[in-house]
Amino acid sequence: MSSTQAEELQGKSANLEKRAADILTRLRSLREQDAPTHGGRVLSYVYDSGLAALDELAADAARLVQPVNGLDPTVFPSTAVMERELVAFAREFLHGASGTAAGRSADTDTDAGEVVVGNVTSGGTESCVLAVKAARDFRGLPPGEGSLVLPTTAHAAFHKAAHLLGLELILVPVDPTSGRVGAHDIATAVRKDTVLIVVSAPNYPFAALDPIAEVAKVARAQSIPLHVDACIGGLALPWWGDLPPWDFRVPGVTSMSVDFHKYGYSPKGVSVLLHRGRDLHRKQYFGLTDWPGYPVVNPTLLGSKSVAALAGAWAISQVLGQSGYAELVSRAQRATRALIDTVQSIDGLRVVGTPVGPLFAVATDDSVPLERRVDPHRWVSAVGARGFVLQGQPASTQSDGTTLPRTTHLTVTPVTESVLGELTSALVLGADDVRGSAAASAPPALAELAGAFERGDVTVADVLALPSDAVAAALTSAGLDPRGSSDSPLDMAAVLAAVESLPREVTKRLLVEFLAGLVEP
Incomplete structure (x- = not known):
């Protein structure tokens, strides 16, 4: 290389560094407009462990795999190792590790011997869609046929799955007081063409834990797969305390989803989808060899994909282990209980049902006179003016004519405990600001x-x-x-x-x- 070429190369490199610095400066400016992702001031969408070291660990892991394509684990075997170990970790705390024998049990009335296997996906929505896809293909119905049964509180991802896969959506009303679905109502809704029943552990709107064991009996009696959506609760409920069985301990639960980018504190987006039985799991896959290109076999909707979030989730799970997650859950649990007690003491508001896990919903207390009631959506705005972001949820009329109330949703994380005093004050004073005001109305x-x-x-x-x-x-x-x-x-x-x-x-x-x-x- 001549001296002139070297000088030109150095000049281009310096110019690139300058432009890169300018772009990052602009990005920092743009980020200042976002809600804060750390510090406990946003009680939805983000999950903050309060441990900066975990963020750094995930960032370092992501940088190590930045150029890797998760499309083909035979070319990049590190992806297979991380996925295998993350699936094994999830299977352990969801009580799916006991059934390790291959094949299907000869006894059709038991799940004994069914191995629990699965994959890492890009998030809860993909896990839910793939759970429905696997169940539909396992049933073997032609495209455009089949139905999907779920409570009205099940996540919107299942609506998307039904739309994408051409399934009829059968929504089962939940009890407006508890937010839980009834097993009898599920049984009534099931049809001959039902490919999957869905329940939640817990559901997102009200944090109600569906009666999973009872619904599982319905599913087993009619030989229908049952999916437990534990996307938000799967990394909290295992260490929450005394709960009725809700995971693979329940015979009849055939698949589960759990998001590591929620209470696993990994970068978004990474979720684990588990199936009871290899035959069901293999129906999740898409494969194509009848084309001129390379053989395509995908366990997820994506082909080429980043493995940065997978690497982050794997690294964090390796460092924390179950004991580390248990400690973080205990912090979130203390904060959740304190916030529920606070809301219960606020005149004009009430906590909906009996929430399970580090989340809950708040509605107007209709038992008090109008002048003492607090509209939950005006409350969101008032609390927001005091520095905390809550999430409003609209009222909803179910197919049986009952109405689920307009509410405010709060997702609690371990870091919430560090701002509990300030947050509690904002909740109380925000209610004082809007008590007796007319309910929020449309533009x-x-x-x-x-x-x-x-x-x-x-x-x-x-x-x-x-x-x-x-x-x-x-x-x-x-x-x-x-x-x-x-x-x-x-x-x-x-x-x-x-x-x-x-x-x-x-x-x-x-x-x-x-x-x-x-x-x-």
Whole structure:
């Protein structure tokens, strides 16, 4: 290399470093607009162990595998080792490690001898979709046939699975007081073409632990697979204390999902999907050899994929072990109990049901006079003004006519304990700020649209037929500009009120347009 070439190379390298520094500076500026991911001020979406060393460990592990493609473990065997060991770790604390004999038990009334196996996925949604896909293919029904039975509180991922796989969705109402589904109601909903029953441990909206053993008896009696969605509770409930059996200890539970990017404290997104029995597990896979390219065999929806989150989850699980997770769960448990006690003492609010795990929902206490009631969505805004982000959930009418109340959701993590005093004060004072105020209502333009639906002046089909530009214009007129021309913060209480007052197909259309507009160049 000539001296001139060397100088040019050094100049390009220096220019690249300068541009890289500028870009990272801009990224830091952009991140300042985000809700804080650490410190316990966001009680949804993020899971903070409070241990900075775990974040550093995950980052170091991710850097080591940054160029690795998880598509082919025969080329990158490190991915197979990490996946195998993470699956084994999950299988252990979910009580699936006892059945290690290969093959199916000769006794059809028992699950003895069924090996529990599985894979790492990109998150809870992928785990849920794949659990449904495996059950459908195991049943052997033609595409477009079959039904999926689940409580109304089951995660939206199962709705997505039914949509993608062409299954009819059968939603079973839950008890509005407890948030739990009844095993008898599940049994009534099951049909001859049902490919899978779903229950939650616990469900996300209300943290209710479904009666898994009772539903499992229904599933076994009718030879239907049963999936336990433990995406949010799977790394907390094993160390929570005295609970009824909810995992692979229950005969009839055929698959489970657990997210390591929740209470496993790994980077997003990584989940583990486990199946009881190799035959069921293999139906999760997609394979193709009848094309001119390389043989394609995928256990997940993704082909090429990063293994950064897998490496982070594997490293953290290796360092913490079950004892480390148990200690973190104890911290989250203490904080959860303290917050539940606080909410129970706030005039005008109540905790929904008997929550299980480090999460719970809060509703208006309708037993007190109107002037003492606290609207949970106005409460979210008031607490937010005091520095903490809670999550509003709209009211929902079930197929039997019962209504699940509008609520506020709180996800509690170990770090919450370190801000408990400040958070408790914000919850109490925030309730004082809005006690007796009218419930949050939809923006005027959307309230007017709701009235038009009630009068019959407009139909759902009319709205669904509108082009995107017209829907975006309607959002802008309602003060919800997806193009970001408004400087006002998004009023989530008003948005949720609109969700409650308008037909759900319409609000889905509006929110799709809003979120698509947020990222449209």
